[in-house]
Amino acid sequence: MPIAAAFAGICVLAGGTWYLDVPMRVMADGYTAVGELQTLRLPDGSLAEMNSGTAIAVAYSSGERRIRLLKGEAVFTVNADAQRPFIVEAHGGTAAALGTVYAVREDSDGATVTVIESHVAISPDADAQPLRIGAGQRVRYENGHLGPVEFVDAVSETAWRRRKLIFIDRPLGEVVDELNRYHKGMIRIVDSAIRSRRVSGVFETDDIIKVVDALEKSFGFSDTRLGNFVILIHR
Known part of the structure; x- marks a missing residue:
């Protein structure tokens, strides 16, 4: 997928997700x-x-x-x-x-x-x-x-209670999906060939950008960013 097209699609999706989240807040007793x-x-x-x-x-x-x-x-x-x-x-x-x-x-x-x-x-x-x-x-x-x-x-499965994420031999695609839960934006892998790379490690949820940087350094990946809001990972 071309990088520009990926950026455009993700920005539209992000706006729609925020809009759909409004009624959820109204229904919830805890959010x-x-x-x-x-x-x-x-x-x-x-x-x-x-x-x-x-x-x-x-x-x-x-x-x-x-x-x-x-x-x-x-x-x-x-x-x-x-x-x-x-x-x-x-x-x-x-x-x-x-x-x-x-x-x-x-x-x-x-x-x-x-x-x-x-x-x-x-x-x-x-x-x-x-x-x-x-x-x-x-x-x-x-x-x-x-x-x-x-x-x-x-305990490891619920390490988020201590603001940590623990991955043991997990595919990069699953790891990025998990990182997105803590990132005020969107992280996407646009090069499907790297989604299956295996990841093990303990990471802090307080600084997801730091986690992305560490993964890229470890695997030799690159990215294209719109600030730190949208991050597209590729080779």
Whole structure:
């Protein structure tokens, strides 16, 4: 793709994304802008640690404690209440706490649940039989279907809580997608041949430009920039 065309397309997309984000802010009880982290104390004293670019809506009743994850990612530390289950709803499915700390991440295709402590019961849709997973396990669901249960380092997976990102042998394309969550602009790889290059490292989320510079120096890539807002990575 020509660099000029890529710049034009990205700038239009950025403007449209901001416009669509306005109603999300109105619906949300908790909201974080790009690059912002926030801990929200819920009505029962449970905590929701919200990652960058996250929105949640709180719907507590006498029978349940329900959180709608509208976008982004949050870690929930849940206070016990046997009379009112704690349920996070995301992308058509639910993740019900069984006395636990867990992360739920929503994206355009589905949702991912990672258990940090205790257990969670996951239902990919209203009719599905719940799947129970425990600490150090992760599962993703899309379109009402559960993926395989994976064993992960939950602390590393949620390193953003300490303003860090930990990558172990991840494709550059996935790494750049993650960096975009913390960048007030857009980073794109315009040379598809380098998307599969593998990346390992620990990076700070407070200075994404510094991370991009380090990756380019390590791999010998170049970029074209519109200030530091739009960054197009290529060979």
